[in-house]
Amino acid sequence: MIEIxxxxxxxxxxxYDGNNQIGECSFIEHGEEWxxxxxxxxxLYQGQGIARKLVESxxxxxxxxxxxxxxxxxxxxxxxxxxx
Numbered sequence: 001m002i003e004i005x006x007x008x009x010x011x012x013x014x015x016y017d018g019n020n021q022i023g024e025c026s027f028i029e030h031g032e033e034w035x036x037x038x039x040x041x042x043x044l045y046q047g048q049g050i051a052r053k054l055v056e057s058x059x060x061x062x063x064x065x066x067x068x069x070x071x072x073x074x075x076x077x078x079x080x081x082x083x084x
Contacts, residue, residue: 001017001018002015002016002017002022002045002050003015003016004016004053004054004057006057006058006061008061010026011026011027011028011029012024012025012026012027012058013025013054013055013057013058013061015041015045015050015053015054017045022041022042022044022045022050023039023040023041023042023045023050023051023054024038024039024040024054025038025039025040025051025054025055025057025058025073025076026038026039027058027062027069029067032066032067032068033067033068033069033070034058034062034067034068034069034070035069035070035071035072036055036058036069036070036071036072036073036076036077036080037071037072037073038073039051039054039055039073039075039076041054051075052079055071055073055075055076055079056079058076059079059080059083
């Protein structure tokens with residue numbers, strides 16, 4: 001079963017298939033801003049929209065915490081721009 005967990009203390013959202021980590025989206029916190037710096041999903045799971053869900057998890061949690069979101073990660077940057 002695919003499950004996404006937001007791990008604030010690790011500054012990332014992580015996706016699991018059962019007990020196996022299959023991807024993550026990590027960010028760096030700078031004051032009032034979260035900068036998404038990396039998004040990765042295992043090759044075996046690509047093309048299923050998992051990376052988008054990881055990025056959206058970080059964005060959702062940033063907003064819950066009153067933070068702005070920017071992205072150095074090119075994939076996350078495309079998602080942020082599509083939401084504008």
